[in-house]
Structure formats: C-alpha cells, structure tokens
Amino acid sequence: MASFQVSELTTESVSFTLAPRLNAAGRLGQAPLAIELMTIEAGERAGMLAEYIDGLNGTRDTLQRSVQLAAQKQIKEQFDAESDAALVLGGVGWHAGVIGVVAGRLAEQYAKPVIILSLDQAGKADAVGSGRVGGTGVNLFEALQECENRLVRFGGHPAAGGLTISESEIEAFRGDFCEAVARQWAEQEIEPTIQIDAEAPLGQLNLHIMKQIETMAPFGAGNPRPILMGRGVELAEPAKKMGKSERHLTVRLKQGDKVIRGVAFGAADWCDPLNDCAGPLEIAYRPVINEFRGYKSVEIHLVDWREQAVAPA
Template identity: 40%
Template structure:
C-alpha cells in the first residue's frame, strides 16, 4: 500500500481574512484552516490552550471516592501502596501518586511488576504477597487493572482495599474493586476520554491536594508539587502516544515548561546524559527521543523500579548513578533491538506465504520480551501490516507478544476475536500485548489473518498523508517555523505542519548517518534557497535518490536544529517523489 498525499483545500480569500484578523502570517493561517480552525475565535482558543481549561478532577468517574479513601487511609496512618506498570506512563503515574502521598506525610511505597517474570498488570501472586505483608494497606493501581477481574475478586475475598485507576480498553466485565477510576466508564459524562495513566493519576493527586487544602484549592506546598507533577504527566502523555489534543495538549504544553524550571533531580541528571542543555525549553521530541527511551529501557529490561527511583530521589549521588545506568541500559536495548529487527525481516523473507497474509505474527526463542514492542512498530511500518512479535520461553513453552497496528487496524478487537488461542491479552487499538502457548502460535497466526480479512479495511483516508500546504523553500525560515510552533506541542493527532515543495534538487549527494547507516542526511536546493534535511530510519533512500537524480517533490515537516549554540532550519523528510518517474515512495 503506497500512501498518497492529500492536500488541504486552498481558499485564498479565507486565508487572507484569517491572517488579517489574527495578525498572523498567511502560512500559519493556511495551516490553521487546513486543520479545521477556520475562524479567529476557535483558532485563538486552540493556540492559547490555558490551564484553566482543564476539567475539574472530581468530574472524572471515581476520582472523588478514590480521593476520600486515600484521605481516610492517611488519617488512619495505614500504608498506601502504588501498584504501577513498567512503561514510562506507568512509571510517571506511580511517581506522581507516590510523591503526593509522601508529601502528605503518608506511609507510601510502590510495587512495579517485572516485565519478564510477572507480565502486565495485577497478578494474584502479587496481591497475596502484598496482603500477607500488610493486610491493612490500601492498594492503588495506576495505568493497569481495568481488566483484572480475577485479581480484584481475590483482593475482595482477602479483604484488601483496592482502588483501580486506568485508561486502557475495558473488557465486558468490570473488576469488583472498592473504587474504579477511568475516564471512559459507562454512563460517564467526562468530556475528554483520551488521558493516559499518568494523566489519570494527576487528576487523582489533584483531587487529594484539594481535599487536603480547603476543599477547592491546594496548600502552597502542594500547589508547588502539582506543578512538578504536571511535568511528569507530560512525559507519560508523550511516551504513551495518546492524542495531543484537548487536555493532553494542555498538560504537555505546561508540563514541558515546568520540566525546564522544576525538573526532579533525577530528570536533571538524565537530561545531562541525554545532552539536553540545562534550562532550555523542552519539546516533545526531547521527551520522545531522548528521555522516554532511557526510562523505558529500565522497564523493558526488567528494572522499572530504578526509573521510579530516579524520578523521585532527592539524593544527588544516587540520581547521577541512576541516570548513567539507565543510559547504559538504553545502549544495550538498542543493540538487542537491531538484532531482533534483522531476524524479523529475514523470517518474513524466508516465508513467502506470509506475503498473502494481511497481518504478520513472528515468534522466536532468542527474542527479548522487553524489546519486541519497539521492533514490532518498525516491522509494521516496513511491511505495512499490523504486526505481532512473540518472544518464546523454552522453559514454560509459552510466549509474550507485543503488537503494533497499521492504518487504523483495531488490534484489541483482533485479539478479542482470537481469544480462544490466547492465555491472556490486553491493550488498545494501536498497541496491545498477549501471552500464548508456543504450540498455539501458528493457529493464532492464521486466525488473526482471517479476522483481518473480514475486518473493516483501511479507507483511502487512512492511507493518505495529510499535507497542510504547498510551499516554496524560501518561505521556510526560522521566523516562520517559530510562528508555526504555536500550534504545538506536537504529537499524535496533532503533528508538526507537513508541507510539500516541488522542483527541488539535491545540492549534494545524500549520505547515511547514525548506527548502521539507518538515517539519511541531505541538502535540498530550490532556486537560490538551500536547506538541510534529515530522514530518520530511511538510510536506504540514499541510493534511490542518487539514482533518480531529481528534480523531486518532497514532503517534509520543518523544525529548528540547535547545535552548539547555533540554530538553523532543518527539514524532516517524510516522503519524496521523483518528478522524472512520478513514482511515489512509501512513507
């Protein structure tokens, strides 16, 4: 499937009118109109995105009851345990509630399941162990639990008080916990359903702070804490790839600012090893490509507790030590990832019959279960199919799988249709996980492919790349890029503006860069304007572009490259077409 460019309609009079009324450039006006913000009122509201627009925490289902139970546990001086998850969303959610309860002078600790031994979410062994250690404790899940029916029933049987906070896809039955906190519970009137686990945890912490204050406002100490907590929620939101619209965009916008001023000690050290300059305003790319992978490496390699410790420690030496260790883990993760990706591609090439399947299910005994999710995403993009990678365990004869979608395919619905072949599964439309018996893998492969044949097929819209405007390269200046940044922060469902320029030449031969030549560095020229560009993960384009020779039509997202104190415009090349052959290249 080749993605095609879909240009937004161009209405010159509408662009001039909005540009004049808002006193903005025609380019920004054109992008606003292309994104459905056609009048000054809606455009200004989107650009301003104020913190006051966040919904009241107690309007979320279950938050008020959960906050009251936490306050009661604090007053009774009972232990409160946060049961988290091993991804960045779970780590930041755990840290948010841990700090809130600790600052309220509560006795608080946390439990993060080991990705390799325990798997995802609540498990009965952990519930029993926590109960036996302290039967009076209050157990609060973050970023997990909404499908843990059996585990919640065990907690109820034992008499262990359980609050479940989550944002994931719900099953047919709900866990019988003492309190459920979820933005999409049935009969909910909560207006924004797309918060991540850290966003849900922030709303609960906010409600606790209100109740510890005068009922509406938190104390000065807790207000300062909440500013820092917004920064942690921003990290979880970006890392979990939820839509950066509505409340999520507001949290990330102000959270990035908070991280520049109030980053926890451990994050400050992590920024140093990631070579992010102290005090600089962060953007979503800094989180998504520098900080989140280092935090995630700990969870992927079975050491998520260390990431939570990094986010919450007040010890300078320990923060420095942990940041260096997480950086080393991330380097190890990248090595493992490259090996798995090579093996996955070879498996597909060796099994030609899989070319006819609308999905891919790959399994191997040498794969690391903590890394396969990243690789599944790359395989899905490369082969343009929903992909499941399964790490098999020779001892238990079972496998842990991670899946990534393509072109809007609903993974959770697909797994539900194949439930008879699975031990368990969970997740949502775009990303999901499973556990399976080794001898059921082929049956699952065939059933999953069969479901995909009958499932709703990708529409033309799903396979098209939205282009905000056609431009000349001389329009892409530092000033225009900075003006476009008011549409950020950018991410899922609110991408950086994407443009097309035609009749563009290569000013010099493209060259590969990065580990294994994965990335591509280029210099484009159009008339007298030259601009540098980079194409991430597209090193193979170098020979193709040199062979075609141009001129090209290019699709790109512009940004500012900051290096050693200097700033320059840099294009992120998304796609290109040789104007000689008119053959589109898959994005």
C-alpha cells in the same frame, strides 16, 4: 541526563531524548530506578542513576536493532510483504522488552499491522507478543478478538496490543489474524494515508516561520507537528546512512535555490532507493529547529517520499 544537554526543554527533547532513557529502564526490567531518578534530590546518587540509565538505553538500542534486523530478514525470506494483510513474526530469545517498539517501526515501514513474538529459549513457556498497526486504521483489538480461541490471553486497544500464545498455535493464529485484518481492509476500505497539512516550498522555511509553527506546541499524539509537502525536490548530495548502527538517514535536498538538510530516523533502507531515483521527488516532511553548539538552523524530518510523476505531454 548523563550524555546529553538541552538548552530548552521542549516536547521533542522530552519525547526523543529524555523519555526514551526513562522508558529503557522499564523495558529492561528496572523501572524502579527511573522512578527513583525522577524523585531524588540532585546529587551524587542522582548522577550515578543518570549514568546507569543512560547505559541501559544503549543496551535497549542494541537489543532493538538486533530484533529488528532479524525480523526484517524473516520477512524477506518467509513472507510476502506486498500482499500479506499483516505480518506475524517471531524468534527465540527476542527480548520481550523491545518487541513492541520493533512492531511499531515495522508497522510504519510496511504500512500494515505487525505482531512480534518472543519465543522461550527452552521451549517450555508460552510465547509473548506485542502488536502495532502504525497509521493503517486497522483495529488491532478487534482483530485479536476474532482469534481469541488461539490465544492464552490478550489485551490492548485499537492501535496496540499484547498477547500470550502457545507455540503450537502460532501458525494457525497467523492465518486467522491475517484473515481478520484482510476483512477489515475490505469492509472498511482502509487505506494507509499521510495527512498533509499544507504544501510549503522549502524556500519558505526559516527561523521566523518556525517560531510561528512553535506557537502551536506542545506537539504530541493529540496535536502532531504539522506535516508539509514539497514537489520538484532533488538531491543536492547523495543520501547517507548515519548513527552508530547506521540505521538513520541524512540527505541534503534542493528545491530551486534552497538547500536544506533532511533526516529520517530508522529509515536507512531508503538510502539506496533515494540515490537511484533519477527524477524529482515529492516529499512529506516535518520542519524542525536543529540546535548545535548554540547555533540554530531549520532542517526537516522526512516522513515519506516518492518519485514525482511526470505530467502527460
């Protein structure tokens, strides 16, 4: 599409470059344009549509960033992100087309279910909401079922859902929903985890190994890209924020003689804690091939990290 080019169509180029642009048209109420672009013959009209939809994606990104910042501010000022079983957040005029994406990002960040509500600016219509559970294992649909007396309507599945609620019921719903989630935590002994596929030293990562990993493609929800882990990793250079809105992170990591670039999308809040970490790290990561101006190199996408525990003497 308009502002990007790919030399090879892969699951990553579709998932992270093409699909978000097409998805943005739907989130901003212009899904027919995305359908037209996918079915039209190549030509001037197709080029105009691609440019316009690319612009919609920029608008979507701005709206999403605005809602996410406001939601994070609300968490810090009004809730206890450590002890609350779940988070139910809401704001007037938060764009309904992006609240699901924000709920997903925050559910991953805080490792607990998150519901984001968009309240009507005039205060006359019911609020609409979207929820995600991240990788917690909580069944969102069952939790919503336990609160259905508070809702106008709801739907979804174990990992995601949508709802409509009267503003007068939000506080009561928040309490009931957190209790329903807390019961699942207790009854099922749910604990957020990252499934590590193998421990792999960074020095083993090269294009040959990556070609072997790529034979397992296509990667997606049913076949995720392998998550590896490394110990004794240090910062070769300080972590930095990147991107137009500085919401992503880039860092050069070192393990032994191997230095490699790592990126973490949507994780700019890791920047200061990483730089303040005095000891070696344990990292969970996905290795990927980065291509820039025809040159291919291996880099890693950080999934999570922690300071490495010191073994007892």
